[in-house]
Amino acid sequence: MSKITNILVCGVGGQGVMTATEILAEAAISLGFDLKKTEVAGMSQRGGVVTSHLRFGTVVLSPQILPGEADLLVGFEAAEALRWGHMLRPGGVALVNVGRIVPPVVNIGLFDYPADPVAEMRALGLTVHAFDATSLAVELGNIRLGNTVMLGASSDRLPFPAEVLRDAVLARFGTRKPDLVEANRAAFELGRRAVAGEALAA
Amino acid sequence: MSAIQSAPAAARMFLSGNDAVARAVWEAGTRVAAAYPGTPSTEILEVLSRYRDLHTEWSINEKVALEVALGASMVGARAFCAMKHVGLNVASDALMTMTVTGTEGGLVIAVADDVGMSSSQNEQDSRYWGRFAHVPVLEPADSQEAYTMTLAAFELSERFKTPVILRLTTRICHVKGVVQTGERQAFEPTGFVKDPRHWVMVPGNAKPRLPLMFAREAAVRAEAEVSPLNMQIDGSDRRIGFITSGPAFMHVREAFPDSPVFKLGLSCPAPLESLGRFAATVDSVLVVEETEPLLETELKAAGIACHGKDVLPRIGELAPDVLEPAVARLRGEIVAEPEHVVPQQVFPRPPTMCVACPHLGVYYTLSQMRNVLISGDIGCYTLGAGHPWNALDTCISMGASMGMALGMDKGRGKVDANKKVVAVIGDSTFMHMGMQGLLDITWNRGNVTVLLLDNRAVGMTGGQDNPGTGRDIHGEETARVDFAKICEALGVKKDRIRVVDPYQLPVLFKALREETKIEEPSVIITDRPCVLIDHYKPTKSYMVMEDRCTGCGNCVEVGCPAIHVTRRGKEVKASGKEVDLSFVRIETSACTGCGLCVQPCAPEAIVHAEPVQTIQFVRK
Numbered sequence: 065m066s067k068i069t070n071i072l073v074c075g076v077g078g079q080g081v082m083t084a085t086e087i088l089a090e091a092a093i094s095l096g097f098d099l100k101k102t103e104v105a106g107m108s109q110r111g112g113v114v115t116s117h118l119r120f121g122t123v124v125l126s127p128q129i130l131p132g133e134a135d136l137l138v139g140f141e142a143a144e145a146l147r148w149g150h151m152l153r154p155g156g157v158a159l160v161n162v163g164r165i166v167p168p169v170v171n172i173g174l175f176d177y178p179a180d181p182v183a184e185m186r187a188l189g190l191t192v193h194a195f196d197a198t199s200l201a202v203e204l205g206n207i208r209l210g211n212t213v214m215l216g217a218s219s220d221r222l223p224f225p226a227e228v229l230r231d232a233v234l235a236r237f238g239t240r241k242p243d244l245v246e247a248n249r250a251a252f253e254l255g256r257r258a259v260a261g262e263a264l265a266a
Numbered sequence: 267m268s269a270i271q272s273a274p275a276a277a278r279m280f281l282s283g284n285d286a287v288a289r290a291v292w293e294a295g296t297r298v299a300a301a302y303p304g305t306p307s308t309e310i311l312e313v314l315s316r317y318r319d320l321h322t323e324w325s326i327n328e329k330v331a332l333e334v335a336l337g338a339s340m341v342g343a344r345a346f347c348a349m350k351h352v353g354l355n356v357a358s359d360a361l362m363t364m365t366v367t368g369t370e371g372g373l374v375i376a377v378a379d380d381v382g383m384s385s386s387q388n389e390q391d392s393r394y395w396g397r398f399a400h401v402p403v404l405e406p407a408d409s410q411e412a413y414t415m416t417l418a419a420f421e422l423s424e425r426f427k428t429p430v431i432l433r434l435t436t437r438i439c440h441v442k443g444v445v446q447t448g449e450r451q452a453f454e455p456t457g458f459v460k461d462p463r464h465w466v467m468v469p470g471n472a473k474p475r476l477p478l479m480f481a482r483e484a485a486v487r488a489e490a491e492v493s494p495l496n497m498q499i500d501g502s503d504r505r506i507g508f509i510t511s512g513p514a515f516m517h518v519r520e521a522f523p524d525s526p527v528f529k530l531g532l533s534c535p536a537p538l539e540s541l542g543r544f545a546a547t548v549d550s551v552l553v554v555e556e557t558e559p560l561l562e563t564e565l566k567a568a569g570i571a572c573h574g575k576d577v578l579p580r581i582g583e584l585a586p587d588v589l590e591p592a593v594a595r596l597r598g599e600i601v602a603e604p605e606h607v608v609p610q611q612v613f614p615r616p617p618t619m620c621v622a623c624p625h626l627g628v629y630y631t632l633s634q635m636r637n638v639l640i641s642g643d644i645g646c647y648t649l650g651a652g653h654p655w656n657a658l659d660t661c662i663s664m665g666a667s668m669g670m671a672l673g674m675d676k677g678r679g680k681v682d683a684n685k686k687v688v689a690v691i692g693d694s695t696f697m698h699m700g701m702q703g704l705l706d707i708t709w710n711r712g713n714v715t716v717l718l719l720d721n722r723a724v725g726m727t728g729g730q731d732n733p734g735t736g737r738d739i740h741g742e743e744t745a746r747v748d749f750a751k752i753c754e755a756l757g758v759k760k761d762r763i764r765v766v767d768p769y770q771l772p773v774l775f776k777a778l779r780e781e782t783k784i785e786e787p788s789v790i791i792t793d794r795p796c797v798l799i800d801h802y803k804p805t806k807s808y809m810v811m812e813d814r815c816t817g818c819g820n821c822v823e824v825g826c827p828a829i830h831v832t833r834r835g836k837e838v839k840a841s842g843k844e845v846d847l848s849f850v851r852i853e854t855s856a857c858t859g860c861g862l863c864v865q866p867c868a869p870e871a872i873v874h875a876e877p878v879q880t881i882q883f884v885r886k
Contacts, residue, residue: 076615077617089280089442090280093280093444098444099280099443099444100408100441100442100443101441101442101443102437102440102441102442103440110617110618110619110620110646110649111615111617111618111620111827112615112616112617112618113615124443125516125517125519125520126513126516126517126519126520126521126585126586127408127437127441127443127513127516128437128517128583128585128586130585130586130587131587131604131606131609132604132605132606143612143613143615144612144615146610146612147609147610147612149607149609149610150606150607150608150609150610151606152606152607153606154605154606166830166831167613167615167616167618167827168618168653168654168825168827169613169614169615169616169653170613170831171822171829171830171831171848172653172654172822172831172848173831173834173846173848174653175613175614176613177613178612181612184610188607188610189607190607202855207855
């Protein structure tokens with residue numbers, strides 16, 4: 065059977081998980097892959113759990129990534145990455161934004177937020193690259209650039225050149241919004257470097 | 267996404283199942299398409315509405331949508347309607363007789379079952395309607411099939427003069443895949459043929475049509491035996507042969523690539539003869555169907571031995587991780603332990619109301635009231651049942667808050683005698699199926715206070731327009747209903763109808779207290795828009811002055827997701843009672859300045875924040 069790449073993107077409703085996966089899909093489709101993308105939308109835009117599955121290869125049948133099958137887990141939020149850690153295949157890699165989104169059930173004291181989700185993932189034996197995409201985005205001027213930071217972070221972990229994904233991101237803004245193109249280009253590169261470890265000290 | 271409209275013939279497009287259905291409906295030359303929004307079907311009409319060479323509409327409910335489609339079919343036009351599974355319950359009254367009349371122009375009903383229940387009040391199998399109404403059911407397995415089967419459904423409908431159900435599930439609607447599309451066909455309506463024996467269903471006319479309906483069903487079954495929509499895939503491993511349909515087919519192929527499969531596209535009426543021949547070629551048969559054992563029951567009744575729900579769940583999706591262990595057990599194999607890490611326990615993250623949602627004020631106020639029975643309804647405001655408000659006691663079906671409230675009022679005994687009965691319903695739900703319930707309350711002298719939350723949107727499904735917004739599916743101006751006048755016309759006394767700003771907590775609280783005291787029907791209308799739609803205007807955001815925050819936690823009870831607890835503590839009151847303290851901050855970048863949290867803050871610790879410089883993103 066042909067090799068299929070499985071990417072699971074997870075986060076919280078409103079973070080741009082679905083848009084990011086859509087851009088990953090656009091990059092893959094531009095290279096002629098067959099692909100399927102699935103998510104549970106519905107109530108997820110109301111701050112709930114969001115996952116988006118992307119599978120691409122020669123022929124893709126089921127759209128769902130099963131537990132233990134994800135090559136790449138892109139976690140937009142630390143606790144969500146922990147929640148979906150079991151989806152990684154042995155040898156898979158998690159890219160995790162350590163930025164936190166604390167839900168009302170934690171605020172009112174019904175549940176605790178994990179003390180260190182990334183440490184818990186590593187204790188399970190998972191390979192995790194962690195960085196603060198939220199802060200990087202805020203430093204660039206808009207929290208919504210976190211989406212592009214995460215895509216940049218994943219771009220060197222794909223079975224195609226990072227530039228294909230970068231071009232797919234920038235194509236979203238066309239030529240009419242040069243300031244957004246530049247902001248996203250910077251965010252993408254920051255994400256790439258964050259995974260390489262260069263930005264961790266900053 | 268305008269690409270879908272401008273795509274040339276034979277374009278290779280990346281479409282969701284909903285996109286693909288919409289594209290095919292347009293290509294089929296359809297003249298009328300109607301729907302009421304409902305997850306996971308909503309996007310079909312949203313996409314269709316961008317084509318301007320057919321009439322598209324949000325209908326007031328699914329029954330009306332189906333009747334609009336039928337009317338168009340009667341004049342010979344191709345017609346379409348879409349709904350979620352529970353929508354067909356509402357529309358079923360029309361369906362059960364239009365199957366007797368049959369159709370003229372092709373009529374396709376897309377029904378989206380929420381298998382897995384991502385955003386619904388129940389999980390039901392719409393394939394039953396095919397059996398109940400004796401109409402064909404098509405079941406696509408991915409986006410490409412959603413496209414081709416929509417086109418096939420129109421042809422089938424016209425050939426057999428029957429409405430056709432296109433049965434979708436969440437895993438079709440919201441999965442994107444590569445689809446080859448075509449071009450729009452011309453389709454001119456044939457014209458209405460006046461014939462009461464055909465279209466006027468009184469007993470004398472309907473009785474002679476019943477044998478025609480059953481003959482039609484038999485003819486469609488014969489078609490199913492030869493239809494290319496039903497296909498057999500050979501496999502070398504003949505221990506188990508699978509009979510399956512819809513997205514489960516993809517899961518079966520993924521998990522058991524070497525097994526023989528009979529894939530049903532035209533699954534109702536089932537091609538029992540072909541299925542029997544298939545069964546004879548394998549050692550045993552496993553029927554993989556989401557969700558009820560319909561086909562399994564029919565196969566067994568036809569004397570075809572098979573497994574089904576004896577090994578597979580009757581609830582939820584039948585993904586490979588569900589199928590594999592079940593099949594291993596059936597084959598007498600040992601189920602392998604997974605190699606991956608086990609799922610970790612993490613706090614639940616249920617959907618929340620939005621920052622500055624106008625419903626926050628309503629539920630904060632309700633949560634502060636004692637001795638109140640709160641009959642709820644379907645929409646974003648159902649979230650009021652959750653934390654921190656716990657201020658919604660029932661949720662059943664669209665509009666049910668009205669009737670249930672009246673029943674609570676009339677049925678209560680001594681134990682509930684001192685309680686107030688309140689019903690909470692949104693604007694769109696009220697018009698969908700709530701107005702009749704309110705009429706029942708006034709007519710039968712119910713002691714019920716109705717909170718009609720008018721946020722000028724079908725909020726939960728993405729902020730679609732409704733008659734309360736005065737805009738149609740294209741956002742263009744049209745008749746706008748006046749909720750106060752409707753309530754008055756339905757028999758609520760003018761003095762018992764109030765329009766209140768839900769951000770004015772004392773006003774809302776006073777209105778609720780007063781209206782629940784008066785023992786007659788009353789309606790409190792809240793009139794501030796959904797924060798997710800374009801007429802919502804954010805104002806200056808707030809912050810918490812840390813040195814002034816006393817940790818009382820009143821603001822936390824508002825339930826706004828922009829308020830975060832930074833630390834907790836305990837305090838012993840003069841009475842000796844120990845109370846919990848929650849010190850807070852406001853996520854200023856998320857706050858839109860509604861001011862709800864400011865009102866219960868006793869130490870006046872919440873003040874306007876300094877403006878923050880950000881890059882402005884333009885919303886779609």
